[in-house]
Amino acid sequence: MDPEIIQPVATRNKLLSTILFGSRWLQVPLYLGLIGAQLVYVVHFMVELEHLVVGTFTLTEEKIMLIVLGLIDVVMISNLLIMVIVGGYETFVSRLNLAGHPDEPEWLSHVNANVLKVKLATAIIGISSIHLLKTFINAPNLDDKVLLWQTVIHMAFIVSAVSIAYIDKLMPQTARH
Secondary structure, three states, rough: OOOOHHHHHHHOOOOOOOOHHHHHHHHHHOOOOOOHHHHHHHHHHHHHHHHHHHHHHHHHOHHHHHHHHHHHHHHHHHHHHHHHHHHHHHHHHOOOOOOOOOOHHHHHHHHHHHHHHHHHHHHHHHHHHHHHHHHOOOHHHHHHHHHHHHHHHHHHHHHHHHHHHHHHHHOOOHHHO
């Protein structure tokens, strides 16, 4: 093949590769937005905690339990956000270079897209479980359809998570990492 033709094609391919690979940095504002969402959850947590503390002597046990479950829910969603922010950034944008840092999360050293999906699915089941528990505690005040649909949706999350984990297990070890 003519070297004069190969050179412009190679240059175009290198430019295209550089643009495509560089486009991963467009995700950074998305991760920063999720940090903003986490800040909103911190404020929400503090407001709910204040309701709990102020109402310590006037709230019923059921109401206290619902507020505490709400606080746990906020914490679990915040944990989910951290997994998405840190794990997603590490997997799709750039290394965080935390090796040797005393606070480096254990799971971060072996995170990839599949591990992240399984962890997220598991976290979503935990969050769904808290919501379902809140629903069951408040069941006398809810329609039977609400109870049924929340249970069905929760079971769908479980089936999805088990399916994702099973598919990950079926993949060859080299494809997982």
